[in-house]
Amino acid sequence: QVQLVQSGAEVKKPGASVKVSCKASGYTFIGYYIYWVRQAPGQGLEWMGWINPSGGGTSYAEKFQGRVTMTMDTSINTAYMELSGLTSDDTAVYYCTRDARGSASHLRFDPWGQGTLVTVSS
C-alpha cells in the first residue's frame, strides 16, 4: 500500500537546524509531488511547501522562504525537509504528504506520514 514513513522526533536548540526525512513506498516516487505541512501544539495545519521528485523543483510558502530547503533522493525514494534558524515558534509536528491527484485536476493530500515532532528548547 502507499505509505510515507518519517524520521523520529528531534530536540533542537534555538538557532539550530533540523532535517526531517520522509520515505515513500508502494507507488512510483517520481510521479507525485511531496508536500510538507506542520501543526503547532493544539493548533491547525500550515502548508510549508512542496517538492517535485521528478526534477527536484520546489515551491515554498512565503513565510518560510529563506529558512526551508526541500530535497529528495530518488535512489531511496526519500524526501527531506530542512528548516534553519529554529525558534520556539517552530515547535510542531511536521508532516509529509503526497499530492494524490495524478492527472486529475483537484489537488488532494493522501496519504500522510505519521508526523515528526520537532521541539525547540534551550
Added chain:
Amino acid sequence: DIQMTQPPSSLSASVGDRVTITCRSSQNIRNFLNWYQQRPGTAPKLLIYGASSLQTGVPSRFSGSGSGTDFTLTIISLQPEDFATYYCQQSYSAPWTFGQGTRVEIK
C-alpha cells in the same frame, strides 16, 4: 491568501446523530475544497476532495457539498470512531490554506 473559516470550533453530538460541519472561504474557490479527519495523536486523513467526491475507502456516511464560498461536511449516524477534528482545505490556489478545524466531541 485565501482564508478558510470553520465555525464553530467545536460541537457536541451523540452516537447516531447527524452532524453538519461548515466551512467558508474568503473568495470563490469553485469546488476546490477538501475535507480531512484528524483523530488525536494521528495524522490527518483525506475524506472528501473536490467538495463532494468521497475518497476511496471512506465510509459512505460521510458526504460533502457546496461550491463557491460555502461548503458542508455531513456525517449521517455518527459513529464512535468519528469523534475527531475535521479540517477543510482549499485546493484552488497557493498557498494551500486550511480552516482552523471543528472538533466533534461526545455529548
